[in-house]
Amino acid sequence: MPARLRPDARYTRTAARACTAGPVDPRGDPPDPPLAYGPSIGIMAGAAGIVLAGGRSSRMGTPKAALEWHGSTLLWRTAGILARATGGPVVVVRAPGQELPALPPGTEVVPDPREGLGPLQGIAAGLAALSGRAEAAFVSSTDLPFLHPAFVRRVLRATAEGADVGLPVARGHQQPLAAAYRVALAPLAAGLVARQRLRPAFLFEACTVARLDEAALRADPVLAALDPGLDSLVNVNERADYRAARARPAPPVTVRRAGALAGGHHGPRQVRAATVAGAAAAAGLEFGGRVLAVLDGVLATTDGQLPLAAGDIVSFQLRHG
Numbered sequence: 001m002p003a004r005l006r007p008d009a010r011y012t013r014t015a016a017r018a019c020t021a022g023p024v025d026p027r028g029d030p031p032d033p034p035l036a037y038g039p040s041i042g043i044m045a046g047a048a049g050i051v052l053a054g055g056r057s058s059r060m061g062t063p064k065a066a067l068e069w070h071g072s073t074l075l076w077r078t079a080g081i082l083a084r085a086t087g088g089p090v091v092v093v094r095a096p097g098q099e100l101p102a103l104p105p106g107t108e109v110v111p112d113p114r115e116g117l118g119p120l121q122g123i124a125a126g127l128a129a130l131s132g133r134a135e136a137a138f139v140s141s142t143d144l145p146f147l148h149p150a151f152v153r154r155v156l157r158a159t160a161e162g163a164d165v166g167l168p169v170a171r172g173h174q175q176p177l178a179a180a181y182r183v184a185l186a187p188l189a190a191g192l193v194a195r196q197r198l199r200p201a202f203l204f205e206a207c208t209v210a211r212l213d214e215a216a217l218r219a220d221p222v223l224a225a226l227d228p229g230l231d232s233l234v235n236v237n238e239r240a241d242y243r244a245a246r247a248r249p250a251p252p253v254t255v256r257r258a259g260a261l262a263g264g265h266h267g268p269r270q271v272r273a274a275t276v277a278g279a280a281a282a283a284g285l286e287f288g289g290r291v292l293a294v295l296d297g298v299l300a301t302t303d304g305q306l307p308l309a310a311g312d313i314v315s316f317q318l319r320h321g
Contacts, residue, residue, distance in 0.1 A: 047156050048134035049082025050126035051075065052119055052177060053142050054095035054112045060238060064143045066101045067242060070250060070274035072305045073101045074236075075142050077274075080104050080307040082138060084299070085152035091129045091137075093122040104303070118198045119177060124189035127181060134183050135159070141177040143235045145245050148309045150223040151232035155212065156180045163210035165203070170214045171233050176200040178233055182207075226311040250274040251310040255283040258317040261291070268313070277304030279314045292319045 053065045053075055060067075065075035075092070083090045083104060091108045094100055095115045103109070110129045112122050123139055130137055136159035138152045158166025159180045166180035185207060192202050218224045236242040250272040257263065271282035276295070280287035287293070287304045294300050294315045295308075308314070 046088070046135035047086040048088035048130050048137040048183070049079070049086050049090040049152075050123070050130070050137045050139045051078050051082065051090065051092045051142060052122040052126070052139065053092050053100060054098060054115070054122055060236070060242065063098075064236065067236075069145060069246070070278065072275065072307075074145060075101055076104060076305060077307045078140055078142055078144060078147060079107050080305070081147050081149055081309065082140060082152065083107070084295075084307070085149035086134075086138065086156070088134050089130060091126050093126045093129075104305070117193060120189055120198050120200050120203060121193050123176075123181065123200070123203075124186055124193055127183050127186035127189060130183045131186060136180055136182050138180050139177060141235060143237070144178060144232060145236060146227075146231040146234050146248075147178070148223070148227040148232045150220070150226050150309075150311075151178075151217070151230070154217060154220045154223045158210035158212060161210070162208070164207035165209045166212060167204065167209050168212045168217060168233065170212075170217060170230050174211075175233055176204075226309070250278065251308055251312070253279055253308050253310070253312040253314055255279050256313070256315040257283055257285070258315050260318050261285065261316055273308055273314075275304060275308060276301060276306045276314060279308060280304070280316060283316060285316055287316075290319045292317055 065073065067074045069077050079090050079092060083106070089108060090106070091110055092100065092103060093110055093112050095112050100109065108129065110125055112125050114121060126139065127137060136156055138156055140147060155166045155168060155178070159182055164182045164185060168175040168178055185203065188206060189203055192198070214230060217230060218228070234245065236245050251274060252270055253273050254268045254270050256268045271279060273279035273282050276293045277287045280291065280293070285291055288302070292300060292302060293306075294317065295306070296313050297315070
C-alpha cells in the first residue's frame with residue numbers, strides 16, 4: 001500500500017506556479033504543463049471515493065470496467081485516482097453477480113442490492129458502505145479516463161464548504177456521476193429508491209446543492225492549470241469514444257532520479273506516462289525491487305500501476321535496507 005510521508009491536513013494543496021496553460025494543440029491533444037507546475041496530489045481528510053461499476057455498457061458492447069488502459073483497466077485507473085485524491089477508502093459498487101477485473105490493493109467492493117434501478121441505487125449503496133468512515137465521497141462512473149485528482153478535490157471542497165452535494169454543471173450537462181455527496185445522504189437516497197424515485201434529480205431537490213459551472217471549476221488555479229479543458233468529464237460510451245480516448249498521448253509528468261539512481265542524469269525532465277511503471281521506463285529504470293517512487297513529494301509507493309495525471313512529479317530512489 002502507498003505510504004504518506006507526512007501527516008495529512010484537512011485540505012492540503014500546493015498551489016500551481018506558472019498557472020497559464022500552453023496553447024491548445026489543433027489536433028486536440030492537451031497542452032503540456034510546464035515543469036514549474038507544482039504537485040497535483042493534495043488530499044481532503046474525511047473524504048472517500050465511490051466508483052459505480054454496475055452499468056450495462058450496452059452501447060460499448062463489452063464491460064467498460066475491464067477496458068484496457070495503459071497496462072491496467074479503466075476501473076483500476078478510476079479507483080486509483082480516487083484513492084490518491086481523497087486519501088480515504090474507495091468503494092466499488094457492482095451489480096449482483098458482476099465479475100470485476102483486478103482492483104488496487106485496499107479497494108472495497110459492495111453489491112448493488114437490486115439490478116436495473118439506475119445510478120441512485122448505486123450511490124445509496126456506496127454511501128451506506130462509508131457510513132461512519134467518511135464525511136463526503138466523490139462518486140464516479142467507471143468511464144472517466146481523464147479524471148484528474150485536482151478535479152476531484154475541487155468538487156469535494158463544495159461539501160467542505162457546507163453543501164450536501166457538489167454538482168458540476170459542465171460540458172452542457174449536470175454531472176451526477178462526477179460529483180461529491182455527503183455520506184449522511186445515504187438514508188435519503190435509499191428512501192427515494194424505495195419509493196421508485198430513481199433519478200438523482202429527486203435527491204437534489206431534497207438537499208443543498210452547490211452547482212459548479214465551468215467558470216467556478218476553472219476558478220481553482222490548480223484545476224485551471226492542470227485540466228483547463230475539464231477533460232475530467234470526458235466519458236466513453238461507445239467503441240469509437242474509447243478508441244479516440246485511448247489514442248491520446250499519456251499525461252505529461254516530470255521524472256527525477258535521486259540519490260544512487262541519479263548517475264549521470266541531472267535535473268528533472270518531462271515525459272509522458274500514465275502509470276508509475278511507465279514513468280520509470282521513460283526515466284530508463286526498471287521499476288520494482290529496491291526502486292521506490294515518491295509521487296509529488298507526498299506519496300511513497302512500490303505500485304507500478306499507480307495512475308498518474310498531468311503535472312505529477314515522480315522521484316525515483318532506492319529503498320534502504
